[in-house]
Amino acid sequence: MQNSEEEQKLVYMDHAATTSTDPEVVNAMVPYFTEYFGNPSSPYTIAKESEEAIEKAREKVANAINAKTDRVFFTSGGTESDNWAIKGVAFANKNKGNHIITTAIEHHAVLHPCEWLEKQGFDVTYLPVDKYGRVSVDDVRDAITDQTILITVMFANNEIGTIEPIEEIGEVARENGVYFHTDAVQAIGQLLVDVEDMNIDLLSLSGHKFYGPKGTGALYIKKGVKIDNFMHGGAQEKQRRAGTENVPGIVGLGEAIEHVTSDIENHAKRMQSLRDRLINGLLEIPKTHLCGHPTERLPNNVNIVFEYIEGESILLMLDSYSIAASTGSACTSASLEPSHVLVGCGLPHEIAHGSLRLSLGKENTEEDVDYVLSVVPNIIERLRSMSPMTIK
Amino acid sequence: MQNSEEEQKLVYMDHAATTSTDPEVVNAMVPYFTEYFGNPSSPYTIAKESEEAIEKAREKVANAINAKTDRVFFTSGGTESDNWAIKGVAFANKNKGNHIITTAIEHHAVLHPCEWLEKQGFDVTYLPVDKYGRVSVDDVRDAITDQTILITVMFANNEIGTIEPIEEIGEVARENGVYFHTDAVQAIGQLLVDVEDMNIDLLSLSGHKFYGPKGTGALYIKKGVKIDNFMHGGAQEKQRRAGTENVPGIVGLGEAIEHVTSDIENHAKRMQSLRDRLINGLLEIPKTHLCGHPTERLPNNVNIVFEYIEGESILLMLDSYSIAASTGSACTSASLEPSHVLVGCGLPHEIAHGSLRLSLGKENTEEDVDYVLSVVPNIIERLRSMSPMTIK
């Protein structure tokens, strides 16, 4: 290997996993740790600063998704938002019905709450997706029964980047009087999101996916939606979400979402051109396929499978070239199962094994892309030369 | 009023509500926002920094409560820890029994999960407390049935500072094969906490109560305790608590708990002497009573009721003297109910109305105490002179 870690600056292409927090965001947060540290629930002067800061952040989040400000509730992240939306609607509406519709390729923060609810007596339909990872709107419509209380379909998939037909599903949900939740954790900052136009009743987002702080998120709850609390306790968030507010975190979330949605069209255009350069370059390697939808995909998502090799090995070699990426290989998962998303798209296990996800971010440049393209073919060749599966 | 806000520096005596984050703690956190920002689940080099930082923090938390390191799980705060402990044990053990024992003066983060579980078919006993706010160990023992799966009693009360007989309750729980959870949110940094010696199976703590960041906490779970997950999703925290780890927050929590437990005896001694000076000074005002236990109380807690007046008015006047404090008055609660803790200790509503909590912290000095003592009598006199309730 000719490149040592010292020479090459980090080329971070794992923005779907997490992003660095913007220095401006950090600067906005810092005073709320040490100076305006008051508990927003308190009536004295310094606490009012905290309270006002939270309300400003709430407005910024609401603006980003075209929601009414008072319908945004802060949480500890995308996972909490998903858990709250799904379990909260399930428990609050169990007298109306016990059926939930979702897809086979949701994030585990949606799937595992659904599975847990099954143990509590709920019925869950996990809809299949096509080979591009798209769910069919007709399948959603056909799955609805008189017991259905919730449809939860992600806005865009975190692994393969496929964008789901949210607006259409929202329409189906509304026509049938069923609540519609979408996990928009990967969509914020990449796609236009509009809870009004898209008939979204509940929407989850997570700060650290768009240069905000980890451990922050929000749940949008449309007015009138019947939902139990998930975090029970104090009277914070209008008695909807208990727990002393993470004031610096909330401030950071607000700053970050404002930045990232302020010029989303240009950002998306720039990402898309880097993305396509990367995809086209990688597909020149033989026995290589694109996962996810060719056009209906997140502007920053690249997901390629390389036959005959395993993803963790690719990541380790990329790391030695200071490139950070991700894989859906079984070997990197705690459960030693290959990605349920790749399998859900119909990929056989041994091919899902060789997946590589590169997710772009605002600091990535054309040089970064070309650097990756200069490195990957050698890595694939090296690993294939060790592989017992012969290339015909 | 002779003091204007400009002249007087803030005398913050509401540390039981929240504390400022130590500048050293903030400094420890900052690199994990921008530099070592990797997702700890990722296999590449920068992510390893995050993972190691989390494990170091886990060790610090474990040391502070004499737990095994791998039994500490990070959460988004005290509220989540309480929700997880109570709902998690309830759902995981519902085949064994459906009965939970707690006290009438728990924090809402314990009471409201219990009330919600009642709606799901669980039975909850809310034990009364004596006039000092202590629960009787015999009452706990007598309340146990063959259906009892959990006893949850707080380590020390957040309003009146009363310390509960934790070790004895732990013993009763162990003898009867019932899990024992304690909400130690107010105890950490004030009292010695030892999960081994005290037979504690589950323990909640919250970072922002001891100069750590808001939105951080931990749950200790003794090995072998049967508990469902609360936050379902990704495989973080050994598949026990899903959600991308709040790395800077966790680092901050670790720093803070190490600082605050490193010299706890001396700190407690200093707090106690300030506390007693404050209590003695305030009790010189007529028609004034101490709430909570005279000796078995948190070293930093002062809680006094002033007859004939209302707490929010006291707070507003104190604020004009740059003193930050708290009250159990109905007027400051979202529900317009007086504090369930004061009522639980047998105080009539109209007396609970006039409560003032001053909770001390490390930056408070004797001068602060004397300043408060110089200000409060005038405030009480002014408010009483407006009160229609005559003083006989």
Added chain:
Amino acid sequence: MAMYSKKVMDHFMNPRNVGEMENPDGVGEVGNPKCGDIMRMYLKIEDNIIQDAKFMTFGCGAAIASSSMATELIKGKTLEEAWDVSNKAVADALEGLPSIKMHCSVLAEEAIHKAINDYRQKQNLPLWGEKEEEKPE
């Protein structure tokens, strides 16, 4: 995510004895039931001694490093000695493996066993069993 030791990274980045072998005396191919990986081990044997070993592996960093280390450990050993090279010995030689990756070293142990038995079968010798007590003395 698992963290690898320097030794693991060395054997992963610079694997020893990787490649196909012409006319091997024994070949063992095993699949990992856990994550679906494949390891193939080739042995060259003379006078009951392993003269050369090579591997081909489709798997993670731990699997590749385990293959590399296993081939190093068995070269020059008698078949009996090689049979006794346990997955733990491979992991120890690698300065440890994360617990979630121990099964990758099991793959290496099994590949050695399978290759030795392949050789023994070709020589019309009785096969050795996997169980501790059935191991040769």
